[in-house]
Amino acid sequence: MTLLRKLTAQWLNAMCAFCALSGTSAAIAATADPDYPNKPIRLIVSYPAGGSVDVAARILQEPLTQGLGQSVVIENKGGAGGTIGTAQVAKAAPDGYTLLLTLSSHTINPAIYAQLPFDTEKDLDPVSMVASAPQVLVAHPSFKPSTVAELIAYAKAADKPVIYGSAGVGSPSHIAGELFKKLGQVQLTHAPYRGGGPATVDVLGGQIPLLWVSLPAVTQYIRNGKLKALAVSTKERTPVVPDVPSMPKPLTVSMWIPGMPCSRRLARRDQSSTKFRKCWQTPPAIKPYSRLSWPSAVAVGGTPQALEAVVKKEIPAWKTLAKEANIKIN
Structure with missing residues (x-):
């Protein structure tokens, strides 16, 4: 079995997860702010309106607004495989008020772009994986x-x-x-x-x-x-469209929601992650996910540490895959 087939049969079986990220500045102290958030939060969606990332953002917007007590303003910044919106968040103030909603292309891009205007691991902090779909x-x-x-x-x-x-x-x-x-x-x-x-x-x-x-x-x-x-793309059929057959070999690709400009302000990152996860695990958030049936991971709400582990694992794996499949952007 080739490396490509091994990857396809193993972890590509979960390839469509949303993730939340934020930006970084090592000089900022790791102290929590009891008043956070005390102003509106910008949620940058790195793909255009109408796609799955945008759908996830719209589902989360009201529960997050109600749960956080502050407006969550969605801004679609699509293009270049999600890198345009990602770059904007990476350069934003690392204060927890600018977040990124993107796909697993976040870990694919370092493998296929010759140069990126940000460092995927150093300039963005994982907040939480939110959901997945085939x-x-x-x-x-x-x-x-x-x-x-x-x-x-x-x-x-x-x-x-x-x-x-x-x-x-x-x-x-x-x-x-x-x-x-x-x-x-x-x-x-x-x-x-x-x-x-x-x-x-x-x-x-x-x-x-x-x-x-x-x-x-x-x-x-x-x-x-x-x-x-x-x-x-999954190994098994999905109850969402049960008449649609599964692929002979699974080809599922993840989508996640990374989070804020990477501040390394760990207390703020963990604080925001805890609040966000509490909001999107409420019925107003879960019910739309269930109705759309994103079966791989409905309203995941994982920890920053869990998402960080995924990022560290996927970046080198995608580099191997991109080389074998000859996928690159100059």
Whole structure:
């Protein structure tokens, strides 16, 4: 079994988790502020409106606002695989009032970008993993193949590579597409978008035939027949769309919500994490997750330390995978 297959069969089986991060400054003392928060919090979403990260942010906004007693203002800063929004948070004041909501592309980007305007581990502090969901391969209803086997046969017989969309270069959906190409031994042309929302609009309109995207972003379109789902990326079928088969080999890609500009102000980080986790484990937050059925991890609410361990594990693993799959951005 190749390294790619081993990775795919093991930890890629959980590849779609949201995470919260914040920014860093080693000089700041590690003291908690009993009045935190005492002003509105900016939640930077590193992908455009309409995609799964944005969906998660909108679900969390009201419970966080009510639980924290301060407004949570969402700002969508999509583009460049989440790096534009991430860079903005990394450069923000490390005071716990600017947070980042992003995908597991946070740990993918160091492996595929030749240079980033921030240090993924040094400039951002993990706050908590929030939720996860599988990727799904969907197509416009007019697209002939309706199963993975039919798609592979169709792509191999086609005169030119079939186009598939993703939420952007280095996004979990891009990685899922590239893994599919490798394991299916087919030629597909990648069409990166500035998020899952814009990509979904184009596949709905027939501008592109195929799309890898996180399930919550397209569940409604699968259910009403506006999109045809070929497979979910997990090993098992999901109860959200039980008629959609699972992939022959799991290709799930994580999405998480990292948190604030990395302050190394550990007391503030832990304080904010505790308050956030308490808010998003309340019924107003959990019920929408359950309704959308993000089955891998509904309202996870993990600790900063748990998320930090994930980051440290995934960065070197993605570098190995990116090298083998030849995924890079100059």
